[in-house]
Amino acid sequence: MTIWDLHCHLSGIAGATPEARLGNLLAIADRMGIERLCVYMGMTWAHDPSPEKMRQENDDVLRAIAKFPDRAFGFVYLNPKHTAASLAELERCVAQGPMVGVKLWVAQRCSAAELDPIIRRAAELKAVIFQHTFYKLTGNLPGESTPEDFVALASRHPTVPLICGHTGADWERGIQAIRHVGTAHADLAGCDPVAGYAEMAVRELGAGRVIFGSDAPGRSFSSQLAKVHGAAIPDSAKRLILSENLKRLLLPILTAKGIRV
Amino acid sequence: MNPPALFSRRDFLAATAAAAAATATRARGAAAAAPAAGLVDTHVYLGRWPFRRAPLDEPAALVAKLRAHGVTAAWAASLDALLHKDIAGLNARLAEECARHGAGLLVPVAALNPSLLGWERELRRCASEHRMRAVRLHPNYHRYTLADPLAARVLGLAAELGLLVQIPLLMEDERTIHPLVNVPPVNAAPLADLLKKIPALRVQLLNAHRTLRGAPLLSLAAQGVHFDLSNLEGVEGVTHLLSQLPVQRLCFGSYAPVFYFEAAMLKLKESVLDDATLAAVRSANAHRLLARA
Ligand SMILES: [Zn+2]
Numbered sequence: 001m002t003i004w005d006l007h008c009h010l011s012g013i014a015g016a017t018p019e020a021r022l023g024n025l026l027a028i029a030d031r032m033g034i035e036r037l038c039v040y041m042g043m044t045w046a047h048d049p050s051p052e053k054m055r056q057e058n059d060d061v062l063r064a065i066a067k068f069p070d071r072a073f074g075f076v077y078l079n080p081k082h083t084a085a086s087l088a089e090l091e092r093c094v095a096q097g098p099m100v101g102v103k104l105w106v107a108q109r110c111s112a113a114e115l116d117p118i119i120r121r122a123a124e125l126k127a128v129i130f131q132h133t134f135y136k137l138t139g140n141l142p143g144e145s146t147p148e149d150f151v152a153l154a155s156r157h158p159t160v161p162l163i164c165g166h167t168g169a170d171w172e173r174g175i176q177a178i179r180h181v182g183t184a185h186a187d188l189a190g191c192d193p194v195a196g197y198a199e200m201a202v203r204e205l206g207a208g209r210v211i212f213g214s215d216a217p218g219r220s221f222s223s224q225l226a227k228v229h230g231a232a233i234p235d236s237a238k239r240l241i242l243s244e245n246l247k248r249l250l251l252p253i254l255t256a257k258g259i260r261v
Numbered sequence: 262m263n264p265p266a267l268f269s270r271r272d273f274l275a276a277t278a279a280a281a282a283a284t285a286t287r288a289r290g291a292a293a294a295a296p297a298a299g300l301v302d303t304h305v306y307l308g309r310w311p312f313r314r315a316p317l318d319e320p321a322a323l324v325a326k327l328r329a330h331g332v333t334a335a336w337a338a339s340l341d342a343l344l345h346k347d348i349a350g351l352n353a354r355l356a357e358e359c360a361r362h363g364a365g366l367l368v369p370v371a372a373l374n375p376s377l378l379g380w381e382r383e384l385r386r387c388a389s390e391h392r393m394r395a396v397r398l399h400p401n402y403h404r405y406t407l408a409d410p411l412a413a414r415v416l417g418l419a420a421e422l423g424l425l426v427q428i429p430l431l432m433e434d435e436r437t438i439h440p441l442v443n444v445p446p447v448n449a450a451p452l453a454d455l456l457k458k459i460p461a462l463r464v465q466l467l468n469a470h471r472t473l474r475g476a477p478l479l480s481l482a483a484q485g486v487h488f489d490l491s492n493l494e495g496v497e498g499v500t501h502l503l504s505q506l507p508v509q510r511l512c513f514g515s516y517a518p519v520f521y522f523e524a525a526m527l528k529l530k531e532s533v534l535d536d537a538t539l540a541a542v543r544s545a546n547a548h549r550l551l552a553r554a
Contacts, residue, residue, distance in 0.1 A: 012495055028496050032531060136436045137443065170437040172313070192434055192492065193524040195315045195517070217496040222527030223520075230521030232316045 004243040007189040007213025009042030018064035032221040040075035040103035051085035075101035080114040101128035106144040111152035126253040132165035147177035189213030198231035207237035299333035301547035304514030308340035317518035324363040338397035342372030356391040371396040388422040395425035401444040407451040420461040429467040489514025499532035
């Protein structure tokens with residue numbers, strides 16, 4: 001089965017440069033049968049990056065993916081608090097550059113209106129949009145979204161496919177939150193490999209709305225792949241989750257950019 | 262979700278060069294010491310997780326999964342032990358289920374809740390009647406710490422009976438735990454003293470790697486504490502861990518059926534491990550650990 005990984009970073013792996021780190025990560029991905037990686041941020045973590053820091057993070061990813069154009073896709077990291085700077089980064093990295101997706105993390109809750117121009121422009125560019133979400137019993141960060149924030153955003157942009165990062169981590173609740181929103185996709189990445197996760201996602205959302213991601217290098221590829229390889233779901237569902245759904249979301253922008261896969 | 266790496270990058274880089282040679286030496290030693298055949302899963306459960314059905318929470322389904330992946334022995338404790346009060350009943354049921362399913366695959370691991378009266382007699386019965394060779398403790402669910410005098414009595418009796426003591430430091434991520442059972446992870450630090458006071462004590466910590474890392478983990482390992490790899494995270498996690506931890510201290514353990522069994526299995530592929538290391542982690546260390554107990 002072909003495997004594409006929706007969710008990787010540049011932190012937690014040896015390598016002095018972004019391209020060295022991505023090279024090391026790809027060598028491990030090879031052993032695990034993973035063909036392509038989507039990469040965003042992480043040379044150093046910044047929860048609420050300034051415009052300068054945002055550009056630096058994206059420069060790192062541009063540098064890394066330039067070395068491995070056949071193996072890695074770049075997602076531009078944006079901070080909606082700096083709306084104009086984010087729109088400029090979207091132009092630089094996606095419209096004018098090689099990146100194919102958008103990563104939104106924990107700077108601002110995604111129910112905020114500041115996201116709207118970013119989502120509109122990203123949708124025009126056909127970029128794949130990934131929004132981190134979490135239900136944290138220990139308390140979310142001030143700008144950290146829950147799946148309910150995500151649903152509020154999705155409802156304002158009803159024709160735009162969106163990916164719900166970690167499916168809220170408390171995934172049973174996350175799946176319930178996004179179930180009625182047909183454009184919402186569940187990212188399996190980053191939580192413990194708790195049995196039943198993929199089964200419930202497929203049962204409640206349909207296999208067409210579930211996407212494999214690892215959150216490597218901080219997480220192991222193994223624990224995350226196990227959620228799909230180990231799930232009691234048909235092979236046809238595994239194929240959708242491991243690559244076909246992500247390919248379907250990426251196809252418009254890859255076609256527009258003349259990138260063949 | 263950005264979980265912290267197992268060790269800081271600086272720790273890792275500093276340790277890597279020094280450890281590379283040592284790992285090779287240790288691996289050779291482990292290979293010489295023990296038979297390589299088999300795959301021992303030191304960390305499975307029967308019974309029901311209280312908060313959801315797991316796809317493999319029937320013994321027959323779990324056994325089929327383990328067999329399909331080449332597991333030759335699986336140390337099985339009871340999930341019911343977390344919240345049930347009739348511990349004698351569930352130990353008898355566990356022994357019966359292990360005998361009925363898997364043709365010897367499942368090795369029953371005693372449950373014990375020392376906050377309930379009669380726990381000493383129950384532990385003795387597990388050893389003598391059920392012929393159990395290990396006990397799995399859940400101090401955080403049974404409301405004691407390893408610093409309590411009660412813990413010293415429990416571990417002392419386990420050592421006297423020749424039982425290996427397994428302690429999972431946690432059962433689930435504290436960020437998504439059920440709010441009504443929001444128990445803290447077990448603090449393993451008091452084990453250092455207990456191991457000095459009870460020389461015959463043998464301990465394996467399970468689900469340890471989220472909350473126990475670096476120097477505290479290594480000093481317990483130096484006192485003979487073993488670990489499993491069920492919640493070990495980060496790419497090439499086994500390689501990183503073994504750059505510091507002596508290979509004799511790490512056993513295969515999946516935490517099935519709560520976790521997907523495949524996660525542990527794939528970790529042995531994600532890290533490039535020589536045959537001697539693989540043999541040690543897959544089975545030799547576990548055989549030695551239970552034989553000593
Ligand atoms: Zn992430």
